[in-house]
Amino acid sequence: MLKERFVGLLIFAYFLFTSRFSSAHPLCRAHERSSLLDFKASFAINKSVSSDPSAYSKVASWAQGRTTSNCCLWDRVECDEDTGHVISLDMSSSFLYGNIDSNSSLFKLVHLQRLNLADNNFNYSQIPTAISHLPMLTYLNLSYSLFSGQIPSEISGLSHLSSLDLSRNYDFNSREGLLGLLELKRPDFSSLIRNLTNLEELSLSFVNISSTVPTSLANFSSLTSLILKGCGLKGKLPVELFQLPSLQILNVKSNNFFGELPQFNQTSALNVLNLASNSFSGEIPTSIGNLNSLTEFHAYDCGLSGEIPFSIGNLTHLKYLDLSINNFSGPIPSSIGNLTQLIELDLDSNHFSGPIPLSFSKLINLESLYLFKNELSGTVDFDMFLRLKNLTVLSLSNNNLSLIIKPSVDGPPPQYIFLGLSFCNLSSFPDFLTHQVRMENLRLQGNHIGGPIPAWLMNMSTETLLGISVAENSLTGELSRAICNFSSLSVLRLSGNKLVGELPLCLGNFSDSLAALDLRDNSFSGSIPTFAKGNQLRIIDLSHNQLQGKLPRSLANCKMLESLSVENNQLNDVFPYWLESLPELQILVLGSNKFHGVIKAPQTDLGFVKLRIIVISYNNFTGMLPSNFIQNLKAMKSSSVGDLRYMETTYTLRPSGGNEVTFLFGFTITITIKGVRRYYPEINDDLSFIDLSNNNFGGEIPEVLGDLNGLYALDLSNNNLTGGIPSALANLKRLESLDLSQNKLSGRIPPVLEQLSFLQYFNVSHNNLAGPIPPANHLMTFGSSSYEGNLGLCGIPLPNKCGNSEASGLVPLPSFDEEQEDHSGSPFQFGWKVVAMGYGCGFVVGVFIGHVVITRKSRWFAMTFCVKNLHVKRKPRSKRGN
Ligand SMILES: *[C@@H]1O[C@H](CO)[C@@H](O)[C@H](O)[C@H]1NC(C)=O
Ligand SMILES: *[C@@H]1O[C@H](CO)[C@@H](O)[C@H](O)[C@H]1NC(C)=O
Ligand SMILES: *[C@@H]1O[C@H](CO)[C@@H](O)[C@H](O)[C@H]1NC(C)=O
Ligand SMILES: *[C@@H]1O[C@H](CO)[C@@H](O)[C@H](O)[C@H]1NC(C)=O
Ligand SMILES: *[C@@H]1O[C@H](CO)[C@@H](O)[C@H](O)[C@H]1NC(C)=O
Ligand SMILES: *[C@@H]1O[C@H](CO)[C@@H](O)[C@H](O)[C@H]1NC(C)=O
Ligand SMILES: *[C@@H]1O[C@H](CO)[C@@H](O)[C@H](O)[C@H]1NC(C)=O
Ligand SMILES: *[C@@H]1O[C@H](CO)[C@@H](O)[C@H](O)[C@H]1NC(C)=O
Ligand SMILES: *[C@@H]1O[C@H](CO)[C@@H](O)[C@H](O)[C@H]1NC(C)=O
Ligand SMILES: *[C@@H]1O[C@H](CO)[C@@H](O)[C@H](O)[C@H]1NC(C)=O
Secondary structure (H helix, E strand, O other), X not given: OHHHXXXXXXXXXXHHHHHHHOOOOOOOOHHHHHHHHHHHHOOEEOHHHOOOOOXXXXXXXXXXXXXXXXXXXXXXXXXXXXXXXXXXXXXXOOOEEOOOOOOOHXXXXXXXXXXXXXXXXXXXXXXXXXXXXXXXXOEEEOOOOOEOEEOOHHHHHOOOOOEEEOOOOEEOOOOXXXXXXXXXXXXXXXXXXXXOOOOOEEEOOOOEOOOOOOHHHHHOOOOOEEEOOOOOOEEOOOHHHHHOOOXXXXXXXOOEEEEEOOOOOOOOOOOEEEOOOOEEEXXXXXXXXXXXXXXXXXXXXXXXXXXXXXXXXXXXXXXXXXXXXXXXXXXXXXXXXXXXXXXXXXXXXXXXXXXXXXHHHHOOOOXXXXXXXXXXXXXXXXXXXXXXXXXOEEEOOOOEEEEEOOOOOOOOOOOOOXXXXXXXXXXXXXXXXXXXXOOOEEEOOOOOXXXXXXXXXXXXXXXXXXXXXOOOOEEOOEOOHHHHHOOOOOEEEOOOOOOEEEOOHHHHOOOOOOOEEEOOOOEEEEOOOOOOOOOXXXXXXXXXXXXEEOOOHHHHHXXXXXXXXXXXXXXXXXXXXXXXXXXXXXXXXXOOOOOEEEOOOOOOOOOXXXXXXXXXXXXXXXXXOOHHHHHHOHHXXXXXXXXXXXXXXXXXXXXXXXXXXXXXXXXXXXXXXXXXXXXXXXXEOOOOEEEOOOOEEEEEOOHHHHHOOOOOEEEOOOOEEEOOOOHHHHHOOOOOEEEOOOOOOEEOOOHHHHHOOOOOEEEOOOOEEEEEOOOOHHHHHOOXXXXXXXXXXEOOOOOOOOOOOHHHOOOOOOOOOHHHHHOOOOHHHHXXXXXXXXXXXXXXXXXXXXXXXXXOOHHHHHHHHOOOOOOOOOOOOOOOOO
């Protein structure tokens, strides 16, 4: 066997030599020439098929002519030196577009040994069974070419194959993520490879296999590369894979493997091991230290836990180590400092504790270091990072670290692209920021930085900066118009500071790509600036300031706007019905201002159709509750019960020449009930609620409210509403909170309300209701405070029994049960806790502006969307395997 390969190698070398240097080229066979021309003619040439920058049409130069008729000289065609038969055809990235079937003249080239059709568009053709006419094939590559259907058993007859690549035939137009088009069911994986024992490279990524890995792979002693990404594979990862003596690359990313990792064998030659995005359990075995040829180890989002074994320091060739998004705990082993070749180290989103090992200062080749979202603690002398001159991406955010930043003693600081130092106990802006000229993202949220924003900060990386957050610090003073120097900014977060004065006028038009503007919770005054046409704003949060005047009509220019919050200011305006022209608007929070007047019906049927959360409480709106307006709220009428997802929105931009960056925005809420505010960092995707409380609405509660069957909460309290409680409210099947208190409602509580089985909070106190409280179990479980102040109500839980005279108008005494209300164990509080955790129902006040995803780190995206590889678009192959 070995001998054979050696001889083969010699022949190959000879072939190379002769084909390069001999002047006597083999002459092409006429019938093969016409087969090649027929093959060429059977496709359209379509440049949009490939986005590989080096792609070009290899067949373009093929032609029949006196000087060109020797097809052995054609581009990417090779003939056998002696016989003149075509033995190799490389049509990769050739812009071929069209169907291919068994009639294709390609299959007349029966001497072919190497065939590469990768990166074309075969228009969902099946792999032709006539592939069996090419029995000499040693190399077959049909990847990334839009083949679909079951892989034919004929492939398993190609017993000379040493390299087989059927990967990445997926539909990149699908919004569902990447759906593999090829299937390996009949034959299955095991029978496909049974006779292919010469295989050295096998790639079946995104082939829908959905079985276990055949243990027969253990016999494939020549196998050097096995790539099985996204194949729906399940079961345990066979230990035999780690005993294959030649295996250098093993990639099983994005499958459904479970169970503990096997022991790693000392004889292993593995270079690249990718176990990411599976459902393993248990620890990384100490025997990982045996894999001392490893250069890449990817095990993010894998379900692993326990401590990282010290033996990982044995893997001194490692360049990439990614253990993020697992449940690892304990200290980060100091032995990682021995991995001096490391270029990227990702340990984020685990439970690592203790200090950052000082040995990290030995990682001089490091370019990216992610440690965010752990429980690391202690004081860190930042100088250890300033010495890592190649470090461009560093995130230490969201730990319990205290950074000491002194001027570096050791030359100029590194030029960062991404710097995350949120919640790092900083008390001032680090000096080294002055020298940054290509920063794209700076995060300093949740520190103790006081004083005004220094002028120099607003001259840092003005061209490149995409996102900056200095939220939740103690910044004071006015916001200088120099903030508008950041001409490419997408995200500006200054919330939770003590900034004062008027907003610079330029704020509404300084960056074409501004997507999120978060100035919440400062002391800004004056009016809201004008927003330019064509802006990209998705989130505007100006709440909890002292802004005055009207809402600028230019908000109607924010066509992408999803969330607008101006809660708790001193705005004095009528209802902004003109926002109905914003097709994406989901959240509108106007509470606690001086809005007033009657709410008009929307002008069109399409106004406010996506609105799901509306809070206009604590204003002075008057008139009837607007039935027409309510009728338009289509988003609140859906009651689809899907997976629990959190509401978020993304925004992707590609700065010229830079990496594609995707911002992920989440939405946060604060619930206020009876003066108790609670903050929740995430809200459910289909949460919808209406808060019209504390206004001066009059008239009756409109029946159409009963159509909004997606509603979780409805608060109409503290108005001047009259009439009865409509029975139609019983249609609000998801309702968890209903507050009608402090109105002038009369009549009985409709017994059908007992159908509201999710109701956790119910309040009709202080109205003119009468009659018995419906004896449904859960309506009775609400405390008497839910019913008090209605002179005519009776029955449990009120102290006054209805008796036989309840209809005769006997007036029971009102009850004031303050004690029960404050009781911490009351059903009311318990109820709301449950609601808040499960669904996050309440007043929306803020936004959080989430992670930034750099395309290279595709997994962040995958993780947050629960759809693997959603972001992958058709683009040139990256140098790295994932
Ligand atoms: C080129 O291919 C794309 C699909 O990749 C297709 O949408 C387009 O219509 C094709 N153009 C021509 C001229 O065939
Ligand atoms: C691709 O397939 C579709 C349907 O199968 C067919 O209508 C279309 O003509 C094909 N396109 C090419 C370029 O062969
Ligand atoms: C092959 O071509 C013949 C005639 O040209 C036709 O009858 C047959 O259906 C074709 N087969 C396939 C698989 O396209
Ligand atoms: C494998 O090879 C054996 C003998 O060479 C043959 O009988 C069998 O049909 C082949 N199996 C497949 C799946 O091609
Ligand atoms: C390591 O692999 C060899 C075969 O390559 C095998 O004989 C040996 O039992 C394996 N050792 C362990 C500990 O799995
Ligand atoms: C570390 O690697 C050496 C070989 O370089 C090996 O002998 C040793 O067993 C390994 N240690 C661990 C703990 O895996
Ligand atoms: C690896 O690092 C640890 C602690 O940093 C050290 O004790 C050990 O000697 C190092 N091992 C090698 C092989 O460098
Ligand atoms: C840093 O990066 C440069 C350029 O990419 C490279 O030449 C150098 O080897 C890297 N490592 C160190 C320690 O500078
Ligand atoms: C609310 O509006 C009414 C009538 O429009 C007015 O009389 C009243 O003073 C307003 N109340 C407040 C607090 O502005
Ligand atoms: C409440 O509504 C009644 C009519 O139903 C009206 O007479 C009264 O003035 C309203 N009260 C306020 C404060 O607007």
